[in-house]
Amino acid sequence: MTSATTASATKLWSGGKSPFNVEYGKLMMWYFLMSDAFTFGAFLIAYGTTRFATNGWPNPNYVFNSFPGMGAGLPLLFVSLMTFILIISSVTMVLAVHAGHDMDKKTVAKYLILTILGGLAFLSCQAWEWTHLHSEGAWWGRNPFLNADGTASTTNFTNFFFTITGFHGFHVFSGVCINIIMLIMTLRGTFERKGHYLMIEKAGLYWHFVDLVWVFVFTCFYLI
Amino acid sequence: MEHTIASLEHEHHVGGGKKEIMKVTLILSVLTLVELGLGYSMIGMADGLLKHFIKGVICILMLAKAFYIVGYFMHLKHEVRNLVMTVIVPLFLFVWFIVSFLADGNSYKILKNNYDRHHKDASMQKVEKKPEGHGEKE
Numbered sequence: 228m229t230s231a232t233t234a235s236a237t238k239l240w241s242g243g244k245s246p247f248n249v250e251y252g253k254l255m256m257w258y259f260l261m262s263d264a265f266t267f268g269a270f271l272i273a274y275g276t277t278r279f280a281t282n283g284w285p286n287p288n289y290v291f292n293s294f295p296g297m298g299a300g301l302p303l304l305f306v307s308l309m310t311f312i313l314i315i316s317s318v319t320m321v322l323a324v325h326a327g328h329d330m331d332k333k334t335v336a337k338y339l340i341l342t343i344l345g346g347l348a349f350l351s352c353q354a355w356e357w358t359h360l361h362s363e364g365a366w367w368g369r370n371p372f373l374n375a376d377g378t379a380s381t382t383n384f385t386n387f388f389f390t391i392t393g394f395h396g397f398h399v400f401s402g403v404c405i406n407i408i409m410l411i412m413t414l415r416g417t418f419e420r421k422g423h424y425l426m427i428e429k430a431g432l433y434w435h436f437v438d439l440v441w442v443f444v445f446t447c448f449y450l451i
Numbered sequence: 452m453e454h455t456i457a458s459l460e461h462e463h464h465v466g467g468g469k470k471e472i473m474k475v476t477l478i479l480s481v482l483t484l485v486e487l488g489l490g491y492s493m494i495g496m497a498d499g500l501l502k503h504f505i506k507g508v509i510c511i512l513m514l515a516k517a518f519y520i521v522g523y524f525m526h527l528k529h530e531v532r533n534l535v536m537t538v539i540v541p542l543f544l545f546v547w548f549i550v551s552f553l554a555d556g557n558s559y560k561i562l563k564n565n566y567d568r569h570h571k572d573a574s575m576q577k578v579e580k581k582p583e584g585h586g587e588k589e
Binding site: 239246247248249254257258261264265268272273275276277278279280281282283288302303307310311314317318320321322325373376377378379428431432435436438439442443446449450451 | 472577
């Protein structure tokens with residue numbers, strides 16, 4: 228494919244065909260996601276800068292160490308569950324897109340439902356985690372946790388945590404809404420009548436992006 | 452519109468396939484497990500070169516995961532090269548963002564510690580008793 232692209236590089240732009248070989252909506256989705264990546268990137272860099280400018284920082288393994296029904300003292304466990312839920316829901320979304328290529332309405336609907344369930348499961352996990360942290364006294368402007376070395380911590384830690392995971396959670400929420408709309412349109416046969424399931428691909432791009440952002444948020448807040 | 456969609460038809464047959472999806476799923480799961488393993492290995496570890504090294508490895512694994520999600524799940528690896536470039540090249544701004552902003556944060560910390568003794572002393576003060584209500588484990 229690469230050699231074909233270079234060979235016809237001049238012909239690519241001489242008209243008569245789509246130079247990027249994608250549909251308009253999908254191209255614009257890519258550019259939207261690129262701009263969204265900068266938004267998230269700005270948040271994460273602000274977090275990193277603040278962390279580099281601060282003498283101490285709370286230990287994430289101490290702050291995030293609870294699991295529903297199993298008490299405290301279990302670092303990383305709950306966030307691993309959340310990470311795997313999001314990866315699996317991303318996989319079911321790929322499978323929905325794949326089924327869309329085969330014009331297989333029933334399979335598309337099945338995988339979309341699984342994706343939506345995955346998204347709701349992730350949001351539920353996040354709701355539990357936020358509620359739990361709030362019950363421990365953490366919120367915007369309030370930080371009950373000490374730095375890893377036992378010194379007093381600033382509210383930067385909780386402010387960044389709630390802002391960034393909240394912004395990500397908002398993306399998950401809108402992704403779930405978009406997927407529900409896709410499911411309704413699939414079940415009503417809109418895409419079948421159109422003759423293609425390209426809309427599912429665009430929703431899929433957004434959903435994968437949400438998973439992608441979580442990879443970064445998860446690493447920055449819980450691992451390092 | 453109809454013409455455009457029809458002329459794009461061959462796009463779907465490039466790459467993909469259920470086998471590739473399963474392979475990428477497996478790779479992502481393994482990478483996540485390795486990250487978690489490294490995360491667990493850092494618990495209780497003193498700050499030092501080894502810890503920084505592990506954090507660096509985790510960041511590289513994170514970028515590998517991002518590559519697999521964007522390349523295969525989002526199908527970017529199978530798109531036209533020019534399209535890939537318009538998306539990827541602007542993201543290289545992040546290299547500058549990360550280098551300069553983190554260096555700036557670090558420089559601010561050093562300057563503040565050097566010239567604002569009160570700030571430094573206050574940040575060295577250990578808090579005697581831990582605030583109410585949190586688990587007792589480290």
